[in-house]
Amino acid sequence: GAVVSQHPSWVICKSGTSVKIECRSLDFQATTMFWYRQFPKQSLMLMATSNEGSKATYEQGVEKDKFLINHASLTLSTLTVTSAHPEDSSFYICSAREGTGMAEAFFGQGTRLTVV
Amino acid sequence: AQRVTQPEKLLSVFKGAPVELKCNYSYSGSPELFWYVQYSRQRLQLLLRHISRESIKGFTADLNKGETSFHLKKPFAQEEDSAMYYCALYRDSSYKLIFGSGTRLLVRP
Numbered sequence: 001g002a003v004v005s006q007h008p009s010w011v012i013c014k015s016g017t018s019v020k021i022e023c024r025s026l027d028f029q030a031t032t033m034f035w036y037r038q039f040p041k042q043s044l045m046l047m048a049t050s051n052e053g054s055k056a057t058y059e060q061g062v063e064k065d066k067f068l069i070n071h072a073s074l075t076l077s078t079l080t081v082t083s084a085h086p087e088d089s090s091f092y093i094c095s096a097r098e099g100t101g102m103a104e105a106f107f108g109q110g111t112r113l114t115v116v
Numbered sequence: 117a118q119r120v121t122q123p124e125k126l127l128s129v130f131k132g133a134p135v136e137l138k139c140n141y142s143y144s145g146s147p148e149l150f151w152y153v154q155y156s157r158q159r160l161q162l163l164l165r166h167i168s169r170e171s172i173k174g175f176t177a178d179l180n181k182g183e184t185s186f187h188l189k190k191p192f193a194q195e196e197d198s199a200m201y202y203c204a205l206y207r208d209s210s211y212k213l214i215f216g217s218g219t220r221l222l223v224r225p
Contacts, residue, residue, distance in 0.1 A: 004159075034212070041125070043202070043217040044160075049210070093160070101211035102148075107160040 002028045004096045006108035013084055013115055020080045021111045023094035029074035030096035034105065035067070038091040050077050084115040118143050120203050122216035129193050130224050137188040137219050139177075139203030147205045149186040150213070151177055154200040163188075163201070173197070193223045 003026040013019045023033055032051050036044040048064075050056040050071035058064045066088075068080040077096070081088050091112050097105040119142040129135055141147055151163040164172045166179045166186060177188045186203060203216040 043215045044213075046212055046214075049212060095160075101209070104162055105213070109159045 002026075002096075002098070002106045004030075004094065004106045004108040006092075006094055006111050008111060009109060010112040011114070013113070015085055015115055016083055018080055018082045019084055019113060020078050021092055021094075021113070023077045023079070023096065023108050025075045025096045025098075025106075028096075028098045030077070031074070031098055032101075032105075033071055033077040033094055033096045035069060035077075035079050036093040036095070038093060038110075040091075044093060047079075081113065084113070086115045089113055089115045118205065118207050118214055120205055120214055120216035122201075122203055122219050124219045125217070126220045126222065128222040128224060131195055132192050135188075135190045135193045135197070135221065135223075137201050137203075137221060139186045139188065139216060141184050141186060141203075141205055143184075143205060147179075149177075149179060150204045151175070151186075151188050152202040152204055152215075154202070156199070160202070193221075195223045195225055197221060198223045 005024045007022045035047045037047050038044045046059050047062045048056045048058045048069050050069050052071050052074050056069035071077040091110050093110040095105040095107045097103045121140045149166045152160050153163045154160045175190045179186050200218050200220050202218045204213045207214050
């Protein structure tokens with residue numbers, strides 16, 4: 001299957017700082033990328049959907065100014081958590097798919113963010 | 117509203133025993149359902165989707181519209197099946213996935 005890589009795998013940052021997480025499709029062009037958040041022992045919650053060259057579409061309740069998403073190329077999307085606070089600590093996962101909506105989405109390995 | 121429910125957080129069976137991971141859904145219309153698996157320290161990956169009607173690694177899942185269920189089954193569990201399993205469906209024509217809370221399958225030797 002296709003490979004989606006996230007970087008970093010884990011990050012610790014101080015409260016009030018911003019942190020950027022990258023999601024790359026290594027061997028295909030990702031028309032659409034998705035960002036999820038997963039709390040311990042809970043399900044994946046979709047945060048936003050990004051299409052290359054367009055503004056991201058955020059799910060209800062997700063602050064767009066807090067979670068900045070950029071999908072500048074067909075192989076890279078970034079999620080920036082701005083002015084991070086301890087409650088933003090979570091596991092963030094991206095997925096990417098190529099082509100039509102029914103195409104399989106491939107998942108990154110996730111990024112564990114800890115805000116101290 | 118669309119919803120996926122996995123009632124069991126943990127399912128523990130012995131090797132060779134049958135396995136059934138439960139998934140119920142709420143969806144108006146014709147749902148498209150999936151099972152994803154996450155092995156220890158690995159990323160989430162697609163196990164099977166109902167439209168394919170295939171068996172992957174011995175697992176099958178049948179869509180039962182009357183019971184709004186999509187249970188995952190395997191007749192003889194193997195230790196390597198131990199993993200986290202998520203049931204999911206497409207929310208709507210946007211093809212965004214909604215996930216259940218997941219069930220951890222533990223296959224004991």
